[in-house]
Amino acid sequence: LSRRLFIGSAAGAAMAVLTPAFSAEPIKLRISTPAVEADWHAKMLPVFKQELEKSAPGQFDVEIHLNGTLFKQGTEPAAMQRGNLEMAMISAFDISKQVPEWSIFTSGYLLRSPEHQVKVFESDVGKEMYGLVEDKMAIKVLSVGYLGTRQLNLRTEKEVKTPADLGGVKLRMPGSDTWLFLGKALGANPLPVAFGEIYTALQTGAIDGQDNPLPTVRAAKFYEVSKQIVLTDHLVDAIFLSMSGSAWKKLDDKQKTAVMDAAKAAVRYNNENRIKEEAELADFFKAQGLKVYKPDVEAFRTLVQKTYLESELSKAWPKGMVDRVNAIK
Numbered sequence: 001l002s003r004r005l006f007i008g009s010a011a012g013a014a015m016a017v018l019t020p021a022f023s024a025e026p027i028k029l030r031i032s033t034p035a036v037e038a039d040w041h042a043k044m045l046p047v048f049k050q051e052l053e054k055s056a057p058g059q060f061d062v063e064i065h066l067n068g069t070l071f072k073q074g075t076e077p078a079a080m081q082r083g084n085l086e087m088a089m090i091s092a093f094d095i096s097k098q099v100p101e102w103s104i105f106t107s108g109y110l111l112r113s114p115e116h117q118v119k120v121f122e123s124d125v126g127k128e129m130y131g132l133v134e135d136k137m138a139i140k141v142l143s144v145g146y147l148g149t150r151q152l153n154l155r156t157e158k159e160v161k162t163p164a165d166l167g168g169v170k171l172r173m174p175g176s177d178t179w180l181f182l183g184k185a186l187g188a189n190p191l192p193v194a195f196g197e198i199y200t201a202l203q204t205g206a207i208d209g210q211d212n213p214l215p216t217v218r219a220a221k222f223y224e225v226s227k228q229i230v231l232t233d234h235l236v237d238a239i240f241l242s243m244s245g246s247a248w249k250k251l252d253d254k255q256k257t258a259v260m261d262a263a264k265a266a267v268r269y270n271n272e273n274r275i276k277e278e279a280e281l282a283d284f285f286k287a288q289g290l291k292v293y294k295p296d297v298e299a300f301r302t303l304v305q306k307t308y309l310e311s312e313l314s315k316a317w318p319k320g321m322v323d324r325v326n327a328i329k
């Protein structure tokens, strides 16, 4: 109604441009993710929506698309860059395709814990690295969420103590070079498979195993088609709640603050719940009949760190960045 009142009035038209908060049409924010409904990074999206509705009533229309139904896993950054999607939760692996400096965060055994992850991204390191994403990708990172610590989950029974025990093991990884590199660094034979196809691939034996944090192994029910979980702790993984630069630029300052605060609230909800559940899940999987055990983590850490430091990937890491990340306590 308010919009119709502006029609034909020059002053009204100017006002409509200057004060987007009064626009009758809420700003559409479509979020696309491969996450399944029961996982914490999916459950945090309604929190984002509710928080935004509280602080900016009627100004946003948040649409949540799960299970990779709107955009396929890994295609979200390009969709945001083309203006076809407003928001997504992207990984360091997605980012490093366009910003090679970011492959530092795809490296196994660098970040030490969820607390370390938060501190790193709240520090100058985070500011600098987010700046690269804005400059090179025109994507605004709103906040970092803890996806969990990645572990191995196998349908085979052979015990895994060291990287050598993964020789010839067909380990599903998401479909990009940096992900496959991680699988290889662990000693396995990595195969690219989309997240939505893991369950069937485990069930049919197309793959021997996959890696994901324990809350995801529960939420996506991978444990139903697995015999063992090997607690390698190989990657303290992150998901970056992000907005396309073009959508971000259209917001006024108040709306930007509302979006940032809602993102922080959502991520806080994710982190608290995920960390709590992650600590309890080994018992749950054991009760489901799986073997759950720690391998020789030092053997994995030593090999993986060496492999990354000697790789082509590490040549793109900003100078001194590993030391700066390590120095954050």
Ligand code: KDO
Residues within 6 Å of the ligand: 033, 034, 035, 036, 039, 041, 073, 090, 091, 174, 194, 195, 211, 212, 216
């Ligand atoms: C996966 O495909 O293994 C992964 O964990 C990779 C993440 O970057 C992220 O895309 C995640 O899947 C999805 O959000 C589904 O949980």
